[in-house]
Amino acid sequence: MSGLVLTRQRERAAWGFVAPAMIAIGLFFVIPVVSALLLSLTDFDIYALADLSNLRFVGLQNYERLLGNPLFWGALRNTALFAVIGVPLTVGASLVAALALNARVVKWRPVWRVVFFAPFVTTLVATAVLWNYLLNTRYGVINWAITSVGLPAVDWLGNPQTSIPAILMFVVWKTFGYNMLIFLAVLQTVPDDLHEAARIDGAGAWMRFRHVTLPAIAPTFLLVSIISVASFFQLFAEPYVMTQGGPAQSTVTVLYFMYEEGFKWWNLGSASAVAFILFLIILAVTLVQLAVARRLGAYQ
Template sequence: MNPQRAAWWFLTPAILVLGVFFLLPVIAALGLSLTDYDLYALADIRHLRFVALGNYWDLLHQPRFWSALGHTFHFVLVGVPLSIMVSLGAALLLHSPLARCKPFFRTALFAPVVTTVAAVALVWRYIFNTKYGMANYVLGAVGIHPVDWLGDPHWAMPTIILFAVWKNFGYNMIIFLAGLQAIPGDLYEAARIDGASPLQQFRHITLPMLAPTLLMVSILTVSGYFQLFAEPYVMTEGGPLQSTTSVLYLMYNEGFKWWNFGTASAVAFLLFVIMFVVTALMLRVARRGTAA
């Protein structure tokens, strides 16, 4: 049998699964975004109307969509660099020859990633409770007045970003750790012989050798923060005063709270376009940096 034909036979089951459970739903959602499919159409399909790009046009003229988009960019611009720095710092500590009990700390730092969001969010809500939370207890011990962490629009966003970073940084840490272990030790030994300081070794060896890993982690993290939903949902439910409503949370409200499935699908595809453009820009900047 032709090797190419044999390869296609082996790939066919996976392609069928992807087509049925990914491609067809995406096509159906795209078609749904071009209609006014809502609760009335759900009850009687005859109420369904084709509105073409009407849902997209309405969304672009809705203040709540732009507000949710602004909150999402806030999550991305603050959360992504913070998450990457914490992940890289933890990976460097675990990779250090001075570190002890590495398997234990790898497991402990990765544990939040695989822990249920609802469970850890309940703990964090107690920690940041205004009256009896540990955070305000520590502040009170040093003479600072209690802060309404989840009820004040100015503090709710930083609290959720902090929670999201703690919850997700372990995944990137494992990727960075694998990248660090792939760097030849001879490079560091030669740099030490030449008198390079640890900071110079990090700048001229670690960062350049980690560049492909850093790009991949950045793209994955940006994608994750653009799709932030569980954290604001379980911590603040989009409040207070809609100050933590993300685009994905808006999509959830449109689809499963207000039953506007056509609008919810349009929100999803607008978010996809935004993520595609941002990712393409990141790849272009990375290529320019490599070429330079």
């Protein structure tokens, strides 16, 4: 009997510790998400905002209208292009930088860590405005370097063919330092004895990376990939500050499209539908990543 009472006391104590976090999650996550889902099933607009009697339940009409909107499909295509190109670049740059900083031959490693990580903690808007000046066609440093070797200047942010690569350069530079620290932390947990044993067996640098380092960091590699995919699918501030979705809507992302639907045209029901479509896309891509990683043995 005393054991049962003790168990119940422990359960009450556990719920007491968990309750504040659960309440916070309910107030600031569950309720807003459910409210947004219900909002996506209505025609909530500026007229309903002024008078709720104008609010109507429209079911899945917002989703049907979005799937028939070429602007939405263009935004989705741009977002997919950002993710397909940007995720490998970001993860690859992060891993290379982490491997370089983890090597004992590199000097001033603490300084390089700060240099690589500093862009991530710098205000995004400020750095985006700075890159606008760097990429400027007339007086940007990048075009100055290009023209100094005899090549023509590039209208980085004014040409639909170069606007996405220009933003990608900025995003990779801005974010890879965070992933680099994650990789660096896990690389420092790999025992040196494993590398030494592989070296004694005659394994070169590539073989040691493939058969020792890569299996050890595989779960972290998966984590970084999932974080990077979600981040690139939620790009908004970068195109908003640097190009305002132009030129010719070549840098409009799904999140940027959602912002315009909700706060430019005041179609809040449609904007909520965009948010849930984006959620489903990110969920589907994440599940595919987990399935591939499980098949490759990187995740159990």
